[in-house]
Amino acid sequence: MTNFLRGFAAAVSRAKAAGIAVFVSFALVFSALPDDVAAQSFRFTNVQIEGNQRVDGATILSYTGIERGVPIEAGALNEAYQNVVNSGLFESVEFEPRGNTLLIRVVEFPTINLIAFEGNRILKDDVLADIIVSQSRRVYSPSRAEADAAEIVNAYAQSGRIAATVEPKIIRRSDNRVDLVFEILEGRVIEIERISFVGNRAFSERRLRGVLETKQAGLLRRFVRSDTFIGDRIDFDRQVLSDFYASRGYIDFQVLGVSSELTRQRDAFLLTFNVQEGQQFDVGEISVVSDLEEVDVDEYLAALKLSSGKTYSPELIEQNIARLERKAVQQGLDFVRVDPRITRNDRDLLLDVEFAVVRGPRIFVERIDIEGNATTLDRVIRRQFDTVEGDPFNPREIRETAERIRALGFFSTAEVNAREGSSPSQVVVDVDVEEQPTGSLSFGAAYSATNGIGLTASFNESNFLGRGQTLAFSFATGTDNRQGTLTFFEPAILGRDVGFRVTGSYAETNDQNSNLYDTQAIAFSPSIEFPLADFSRFGLNYTFEQTELSNYTGSSALIAAETARGSETRSSLGFSYEFDTRRTGLNPDAGVLVRFSQDIAGVGGDLNQLETSLLVGAETLAFGDVELRAEAEAGFLQTLNGTSRLTDRFFGNGKIRGFDFNGFGPRDTGAASNDALGGNQLLAIRLEAEFPLGIPEEYGIRGGLFADFGSVWGLDNNLGGTIDDSFALRSVVGASIFWDTAIGPLRFNFTRALQKESFDEEQRFDLTISTRF
Structure with a gap:
C-alpha cells in the first residue's frame, strides 16, 4: 500500500496537476481499491510539512486534524487532505504516507503585489478599487478574483453596459508575489430605443412613460443616463406603475409582464409593458363605527376629509386614518387604532369605506436602540421621536419618525423597525442608520451683466460636530460689490423643539447696477423659533444693523x-x-x-x-x-x-x-x-x-x-x-x-x-x- 501511494504521488508530481485535481484523483484511487486495502488504517508518529513559507506548520496540522500515534482510516485521511485544500491558502497540496511519517507538500498562493485595471474609461480606478475585495499585500485567491470580476461586470451593468467583460489575470513576480490585473472590455451602452405599453386605455403611452424611472433614448441621449437598460430599474418601474394606477382608483391593476428584446443591430432594447388596467373605482358610502364608549362617532366622521364620489386612492384612505388616530391622541385615548374596512360594489364601481375605531393591543415601548451613527450623537436622532421609553406604542408614529430622520439629510440610509421586547406587551424600536457627508466647501467664479466678474467661496456643515447644528459661511466679491455671511443654527435648545439662530453679515457696493452711490451694511441678528401647532411656527428676533x-x-x-x-x-x-x-x-x-x-x-x-x-x-x-x-x-x-x-x-x-x-x-x-x-x-x-x-x-x-x-x-x-x-x-x-x-x-x-x-x-x-x- 505504501509503495502504491508513493507511485501515485510521483505520477501526480510528473503531471503537475492542480491541487483539486490531485484530490479528485486521490479520492478516486481510494474508491477503486479492494475493500481490504481501502479499509487499511494508518498510524503516523511523525508529520513532515514542506513548502510552507507564510503559513505556520502547526496551522496546517490543525486543518488536518491528524493526531500522532492515533490510527486513521484511508477515508479520514482523504477528509484531512480536503480540509487543507479548502482552507484556501494553498495553490496545490500533496499527501504522501511514508511508513510512520506523513509528508505534506504545499505550494502557497502568492501574495498580491499590486492591483491594476486595464481598459476602463467609464469607471475610474478608484471606483473599481472600492468594488473589489482583493487587496494588495493580501494572499491571492483565484475564486476571490473571479468574484471581484463579477462585481465589476455588475457595476458596468448598472450603468447600462451589459455587454462588459472582465478577466482577471496574474503576472508572476519574485518572492512568490503576483500582480493582479483586471482586463476590462467595457462595451457599448445599451440604450432603450422605445418604451411601449399594451393594454392601456385610460392613460396614453406618453403619460405612462413620464411615470417611469426608465426613459427612452432621445436627442439628448449623451446627457441623459436614465435611458440605459438596467434590470433593477425595470423592477422598480413595475411598482411605480402599480402605485400610479392605484392612486387613481384602478385597484385591480396588474403588470402582466415586461418584455425586453434587442434590436436587430443589438445596440438597443425595446421595452414593452403588458398591463391590465381593470375598472376605476370611486369612493362610495363613508362611515365611522366604534365599540368604544369614549368615541363620538359623529365627531370622528366630521373630522374626515373624504367625500363620496371622489376617486378612490389608498393614499387618501391612509391620510384620513392618520387624521382619526391623531384625533384619538388629542382626546387622550391610548392604544386606539383605525382599521379601514372596504366593501366592493362592482355594479356601481364604488368602494364603501368604513373606518372602525378599535382598541388595539396594549403594547409599550421598552427601549429605543440606535446603531450606525458614528458621527451623529444619539440625542439628535432621539429628538425626532415623539415617543419615549414607556410610552404606548403607535406604529404610525414610528413610520413618521422614520421619515423625519431621513429628512434630516444626515444619513444615506435610515431604517426604523419595531421588534418584540422582553415580553409580548413590549417592543424594542431599532434605528439603523448609515452616515453620509453633510458638509460642503466650494469655490467658484461667476459673471453677470449687472455685477460683472465675481469670485465666490462658501462652507456649509449641516451636522456640525454631529450635534445636528448648522454652521455656514459664504463670501462673494464682484466688480462693484462684496458681501459675506456667517450663520449658526441650533435646532433644539436643551432638547426642546426650539431653534436658535445667529447671523452676521457684511455687504458693500460701489456704483452697483449703475447706481451713483456706495453702500455699506454690517448686521448682527440672533433669533429663536418654536412650533405653535402642527403646521405653524413663531419666531422672535433682534437685529442690530449699521x-x-x-x-x-x-x-x-x-x-x-x-x-x-x-x-x-x-x-x-x-x-x-x-x-x-x-x-x-x-x-x-x-x-x-x-x-x-x-x-x-x-x-x-x-x-x-x-x-x-x-x-x-x-x-x-x-x-x-x-x-x-x-x-x-x-x-x-x-x-x-x-x-x-x-x-x-x-x-x-x-x-x-x-x-x-x-x-x-x-x-x-x-x-x-x-x-x-x-x-x-x-x-x-x-x-x-x-x-x-x-x-x-x-x-x-x-x-x-x-x-x-x-x-x-x-x-x-x-x-x-x-x-x-x-x-x-x-x-x-x-x-x-x-x-x-x-x-x-x-x-x-x-x-x-x-x-x-x-x-x-x-x-x-x-x-x-x-x-x-
Missing part, C-alpha cells in the same frame, strides 16, 4: 440729503409667524403658505421705524401634471421719527418679473441722473402655471405661463410733490422654460409689460435659478 450711504455723484436732491446723514444704526425687535402645509399637510399635491413678520426699530439706534411683511401663497396639482401657483406679497415701512433712506425702502427686485434691477417704482425724473428711489410700500401678486411640453420627461424641460401685478410707491419726502410717488399698477405677462440641469434648475423667462410707467426700465428676457416661494 448702514452707510456715501459717495453720491448724481443730481437728485433727495438722495444727496440722505447721503449727508452718514452712517446710521438700526436696533430692532421683531416677530414672525409661519403657517405651512406644503410638505406636511394631508394633501401632498396642494399646500398653503402664510408668512407674517413685523420689526420695530427704536430700541436704541438712530432709526424709529415699523416694517411689516406679508406673504400668502398656495399651490396645487391639476389635471395630473399641471402645477398651479398663486402668491401675494406686501410690505409696509412706516417711519415713526424722521424719514426713510434708500437702504431701508423696498425696490421690488424679483417681486415683479419683466423689469430691470431697480427698474420700476418712484424715480427722480427731475434729476439728470434719473435715480430710482424705491418706496415705503410694496404690493406684488404672482400667478403661474407650470406644465409639460410633450418633450420626453427625462430631459427635465417643462413650460410655464405667468402674470405678475403690483407696484412700489410712497415716500416720506417727495420734494414737495416734484417726485411722483403715487401708486401706479404694473402688469406683466410672460412665458417660462424650466430646465433641470446638473448645475441646478434653470428658468428662462420671456416677458412683456402690459402696464408700466414711461420711466420704468423693462427687461424682456432673464435667466435665473428656479425657486419656489
Whole structure:
C-alpha cells in the first residue's frame, strides 16, 4: 500500500496537476481499491510539512486534524487532505504516507503585489478599487478574483453596459508575489430605443412613460443616463406603475409582464409593458363605527376629509386614518387604532369605506436602540421621536419618525423597525442608520451683466460636530460689490423643539447696477423659533444693523440729503409667524403658505421705524401634471421719527418679473441722473402655471405661463410733490422654460409689460435659478 501511494504521488508530481485535481484523483484511487486495502488504517508518529513559507506548520496540522500515534482510516485521511485544500491558502497540496511519517507538500498562493485595471474609461480606478475585495499585500485567491470580476461586470451593468467583460489575470513576480490585473472590455451602452405599453386605455403611452424611472433614448441621449437598460430599474418601474394606477382608483391593476428584446443591430432594447388596467373605482358610502364608549362617532366622521364620489386612492384612505388616530391622541385615548374596512360594489364601481375605531393591543415601548451613527450623537436622532421609553406604542408614529430622520439629510440610509421586547406587551424600536457627508466647501467664479466678474467661496456643515447644528459661511466679491455671511443654527435648545439662530453679515457696493452711490451694511441678528401647532411656527428676533450711504455723484436732491446723514444704526425687535402645509399637510399635491413678520426699530439706534411683511401663497396639482401657483406679497415701512433712506425702502427686485434691477417704482425724473428711489410700500401678486411640453420627461424641460401685478410707491419726502410717488399698477405677462440641469434648475423667462410707467426700465428676457416661494 505504501509503495502504491508513493507511485501515485510521483505520477501526480510528473503531471503537475492542480491541487483539486490531485484530490479528485486521490479520492478516486481510494474508491477503486479492494475493500481490504481501502479499509487499511494508518498510524503516523511523525508529520513532515514542506513548502510552507507564510503559513505556520502547526496551522496546517490543525486543518488536518491528524493526531500522532492515533490510527486513521484511508477515508479520514482523504477528509484531512480536503480540509487543507479548502482552507484556501494553498495553490496545490500533496499527501504522501511514508511508513510512520506523513509528508505534506504545499505550494502557497502568492501574495498580491499590486492591483491594476486595464481598459476602463467609464469607471475610474478608484471606483473599481472600492468594488473589489482583493487587496494588495493580501494572499491571492483565484475564486476571490473571479468574484471581484463579477462585481465589476455588475457595476458596468448598472450603468447600462451589459455587454462588459472582465478577466482577471496574474503576472508572476519574485518572492512568490503576483500582480493582479483586471482586463476590462467595457462595451457599448445599451440604450432603450422605445418604451411601449399594451393594454392601456385610460392613460396614453406618453403619460405612462413620464411615470417611469426608465426613459427612452432621445436627442439628448449623451446627457441623459436614465435611458440605459438596467434590470433593477425595470423592477422598480413595475411598482411605480402599480402605485400610479392605484392612486387613481384602478385597484385591480396588474403588470402582466415586461418584455425586453434587442434590436436587430443589438445596440438597443425595446421595452414593452403588458398591463391590465381593470375598472376605476370611486369612493362610495363613508362611515365611522366604534365599540368604544369614549368615541363620538359623529365627531370622528366630521373630522374626515373624504367625500363620496371622489376617486378612490389608498393614499387618501391612509391620510384620513392618520387624521382619526391623531384625533384619538388629542382626546387622550391610548392604544386606539383605525382599521379601514372596504366593501366592493362592482355594479356601481364604488368602494364603501368604513373606518372602525378599535382598541388595539396594549403594547409599550421598552427601549429605543440606535446603531450606525458614528458621527451623529444619539440625542439628535432621539429628538425626532415623539415617543419615549414607556410610552404606548403607535406604529404610525414610528413610520413618521422614520421619515423625519431621513429628512434630516444626515444619513444615506435610515431604517426604523419595531421588534418584540422582553415580553409580548413590549417592543424594542431599532434605528439603523448609515452616515453620509453633510458638509460642503466650494469655490467658484461667476459673471453677470449687472455685477460683472465675481469670485465666490462658501462652507456649509449641516451636522456640525454631529450635534445636528448648522454652521455656514459664504463670501462673494464682484466688480462693484462684496458681501459675506456667517450663520449658526441650533435646532433644539436643551432638547426642546426650539431653534436658535445667529447671523452676521457684511455687504458693500460701489456704483452697483449703475447706481451713483456706495453702500455699506454690517448686521448682527440672533433669533429663536418654536412650533405653535402642527403646521405653524413663531419666531422672535433682534437685529442690530449699521448702514452707510456715501459717495453720491448724481443730481437728485433727495438722495444727496440722505447721503449727508452718514452712517446710521438700526436696533430692532421683531416677530414672525409661519403657517405651512406644503410638505406636511394631508394633501401632498396642494399646500398653503402664510408668512407674517413685523420689526420695530427704536430700541436704541438712530432709526424709529415699523416694517411689516406679508406673504400668502398656495399651490396645487391639476389635471395630473399641471402645477398651479398663486402668491401675494406686501410690505409696509412706516417711519415713526424722521424719514426713510434708500437702504431701508423696498425696490421690488424679483417681486415683479419683466423689469430691470431697480427698474420700476418712484424715480427722480427731475434729476439728470434719473435715480430710482424705491418706496415705503410694496404690493406684488404672482400667478403661474407650470406644465409639460410633450418633450420626453427625462430631459427635465417643462413650460410655464405667468402674470405678475403690483407696484412700489410712497415716500416720506417727495420734494414737495416734484417726485411722483403715487401708486401706479404694473402688469406683466410672460412665458417660462424650466430646465433641470446638473448645475441646478434653470428658468428662462420671456416677458412683456402690459402696464408700466414711461420711466420704468423693462427687461424682456432673464435667466435665473428656479425657486419656489
